[in-house]
């Protein structure tokens with residue numbers, strides 16, 4: 335679909351050629367609080383597209399609540415209660431759980447993983463480079479987040495391909511390449527009590543139940559074992575939903591950030607030269623994540639009437655915070671569509687910064703992006719795109735699905 339500035343944000347097909355940036359640029363300029371009619375099961379919603387407005391709504395969690403769902407789908411109270419994770423709660427409930435999980439993902443804790451990430455990344459890159467031509471998403475971007483997530487959770491390597499396949503089916507539930515149960519193309523009401531309204535949610539629940547019943551091995555020092563030992567922690571349903579959240583959130587997002595970086599490098603040799611200068615390793619990950627902004631929006635629900643730029647959002651209305659648009663707002667970023675590896679400060683919103691739900695895994699994700707690129711550039715002489723990238727079909731998760739490259743190894 336060609337982006338003429340007027341694409342419908344509800345339609346997953348508006349995203350098949352990548353993010354419709356012209357549409358977002360027009361909305362930021364002309365209609366920053368814009369109403370989108372619903373369709374079928376999905377009720378209409380508001381879109382916030384400017385950096386300042388998204389930041390405000392993200393901070394004002396009492397007015398823009400997460401506690402009625404964070405995706406576009408409308409859930410009955412029963413469905414919400416069955417599927418919610420702490421991401422779908424407000425203070426004080428959210429704060430209490432967040433406090434227990436935070437230490438596992440804090441910057442100093444994550445920094446200890448640096449050598450493990452490097453070891454995994456160097457193996458992955460070596461393997462990829464055994465062929466002169468390969469899909470960089472499949473061979474590199476997909477592999478590192480999956481292996482790291484496995485190590486952090488403490489699940490065995492042999493389960494990882496399966497877990498990633500299920501995570502893809504959850505988060506990519508509108509892309510026929512990832513699921514047979516495409517949400518906008520068939521009736522998925524039988525799965526309405528499952529995470530992401532997907533049968534993959536049921537399989538992941540079963541896996542989590544096996545963990546809880548000790549029918550499956552889990553590493554003692556992994557997060558899952560720690561959470562299972564924590565008596566004040568989550569109940570059974572809470573644990574299962576948290577497990578699904580990590581499998582979905584910890585995987586594709588980082589994959590698509592690395593994929594965006596690899597695609598940009600493969601198409602722009604000057605970026606490779608800049609990175610090789612060594613000046614940009616501390617800033618490049620944020621810039622690649624800004625440009626990728628893989629989870630394009632999260633939803634809030636207004637708890638009271640609220641007027642912004644002359645529009646009145648009514649109590650109960652759904653409001654989408656389009657982080658992907660805020661991260662390219664020309665009012666905040668100079669040349670927002672350029673990849674400026676030294677951009678600093680980089681006030682992008684791709685991790686939902688500024689709100690109570692700011693990404694738990696952001697330090698881990700950024701470290702993975704940087705190290706994957708460092709290990710790649712150590713080993714390649716040339717790294718060039720063979721064709722254009724292909725994109726996910728989703729108005730929620732955006733990413734480069736395939737990027738074929740030709741690479742030569744350093745002598």
Ligand code: HEM
Nearest residue numbers: 420421583584587588591632684685686691693694695699
């Ligand atoms: C580049 C990679 C990533 C991106 C772009 C990303 C993006 C986001 C965003 C935008 C939010 C805010 C959601 C909201 O406002 O409701 C979020 C929350 C979250 N992320 Fe990430 N994420 C990434 C990687 C990860 C990783 C690696 C993990 C875990 C291993 C993770 C786990 C979570 C969790 C658990 C939350 C919910 C936090 C809460 O509600 O307090 N994410 N992420």
